[in-house]
Amino acid sequence: MKISAQEEYGLRCLVQLAALPDGASLTLPQIAEREGISTANAGKLMWLLNKAGFVHSTRGTKGGYSLQRPAEDIRLSEIIKVLDEDVLNKHCGSYTGVLDSCVHNGDCGIRPVIIGLHALVENALSQITLAQLVGNESSVDAMFHKVHSIHRTVEPHGV
């Protein structure tokens, strides 16, 4: 279970924009340089994020990218969903209830785990906004710690 390159860098690019003073914007070369990726790669990511409505782009000289919505309103779960190309709906069809083309119809032992994990991650990400990623990391840490402290009180079955 890992974060894909697209998820990671797409998220990073948005954080860059969120850290900008009001009204400012960044060009592709600027974004690329700050993230250590190529301009072409940054361009593709920004194109995705633009299509999804997270950023606003202006062409021509003096152009660039800026956030289209307030950073406080953008939850990480939304971002990941776009950058991940709907993994939730593709994976073995178990999320839509269709279950075609999968040999594990009816007796799939790990389905609750997969579904549970995705829900767990999605839920955690839905509680973090872009704004929280700029500057102080304490609120993000606090959120995860809250979950952890609960987890540790639960013991595995049969041990």
Added chain:
Amino acid sequence: MKISAQEEYGLRCLVQLAALPDGASLTLPQIAEREGISTANAGKLMWLLNKAGFVHSTRGTKGGYSLQRPAEDIRLSEIIKVLDEDVLNKHCGSYTGVLDSCVHNGDCGIRPVIIGLHALVENALSQITLAQLVGNESSVDAMFHKVHSIHRTVEPHGV
């Protein structure tokens, strides 16, 4: 953020063995057929799981695979760690504190998110044993629901 094919099918193979009556075993072709994968593929997965000490293999006629440890003792987190080839330690070095070859030294806005997510998943998986995946799924669901109910009481910052 998704589960890799290796993680998914490796886990499935172990569930098959865990569901076996005491003393029984499965051959490679049997495992492959039940999981809808090729024998070669199953062979590679079982080889990994054998190296890691999860299963015991016997060669020759009447050979096959069986669990080396009680299913009640095997946590999913251990399994994923093996099948995932230590993603935690590779990803951008941030987990070891080294941070070489990464441009985001010192001001990596998403590091707490990545670390937090991995810890969240690892923690959840450490609370599920192989035994829980056989038969009744209720205990697995219950674990995830517990986390969810907590999560929903927390509101994002600035909203």
Added chain:
DNA sequence: GACAATCTTGACGAAAAAATAATGTTTTGA
């Protein structure tokens, strides 16, 4: 001991993901 069933392991090929390249479009300003 020979043979068949079974696991082992490294090399190879196919598929998916990521990164890059290439081409086109829009805007600004001289």
Added chain:
DNA sequence: TCAAAACATTATTTTTTCGTCAAGATTGTC
């Protein structure tokens, strides 16, 4: 109006991951 700067979009290449194949090693049976 033209050129430069910047985004938009599709295609190509590269890299990584996944899956397969084949030859080898081990064990049980007759």
